[in-house]
Amino acid sequence: SQKIEQNSEALNIQEGKTATLTCNYTNYSPAYLQWYRQDPGRGPVFLLLIRENEKEKRKERLKVTFDTTLKQSLFHITASQPADSATYLCALGEDTGFQKLVFGTGTRLLVSP
Amino acid sequence: DVKVTQSSRYLVKRTGEKVFLECVQDMDHENMFWYRQDPGLGLRLIYFSYDVKMKEKGDIPEGYSVSREKKERFSLILESASTNQTSMYLCASSLVVGRGQGTDTQYFGPGTRLTVL
Known part of the structure; x- marks a missing residue:
């Protein structure tokens, strides 16, 4: 069966550290x-996109990797801040006729000062 | 900036009532989507529309219908509300891009938290 898995447990880190979500x-x-x-x-807000032929994408303090062999993406926030505390969702898009996304359940990130 | 608005932030209805949730986007997007979001289940697609008067079932269409009479407006209808339809409902829109170039970035509204008593 098809599955998208994100860590259901909240990720707690200290301010300044790098958060990594899978x-x-x-x-x-x-x-x-x-x-x-x-x-x-609130509704989700788009952060980053990475295509299947790309290994890594960066935007300011955010970095995403995409390994199609491992069937995994990692999402990194460097120098994390309390304002980064939120739930982060990954979503897959297949290149089919209809442009739909399939969402994971999300991982909650808590950054403490 | 793309703006997606939903008619209500909070709604309380009674079992058996007909419920209308309205969504409007202002960026001339072709695609529009309705999701519900429940703890532990994530975002689940109810219906989507890729053009005026066109609709496609998503993963959980039972108990719902939709209407898209104008490009900017996409309505979700609960024909006879039931308690298991208590949820957060999210509308989204996206631009159609060419096949193979799809990014399908979706722009979401603020959500409607519906409670059915």
């Missing part, structure tokens, strides 16, 4: 993968 998938062939941030009671 997204593993099974029985998908994604053409690209996206990461979204969601704050409590």
Whole structure:
């Protein structure tokens, strides 16, 4: 069966450290993968996209890697801040006729001062 | 900036009522989506639409219908609300891009928290 797995347990880290979140998938062939941030009671907000032929993508303090052999993406936030505390969702897009995304359940990140 | 608005942030309805959730986007996006989000289950796609008057079932369409009479507006209808439809409902929109170039970045509204009593 198809699955997208993100760590359901919250990730607690100290301010200034690097947070690393994982997204593993099974029985998908994604053409690209996206990461979204969601704050409590709000809709998700797009952060980064990485395509299947890309190994790594960066944007300011964010970095995403995509390993299609391991079927895994890692999402890193360097020099984390309390304002980074949120739930982070990964989403897969397959290059099919309809442009849909399939979302993971998200990992909650808590950055303490 | 893309703006997606939803008609209500919070809604309380009774079992058996017909419920309308409205979503409007202002960026001329072709695609629009309705999701529900529940703890531990993540975002699940109910219906989506890729053009006016066009709709496709998502993963959990039972008990729901949709309407898209204008490009900017996508409505979710609960024909007869039940308590298991208590959830956060999220609308999203995205631009159509060419096949093989898809990014499908979705822009979400703030969500409607629906409680069915």
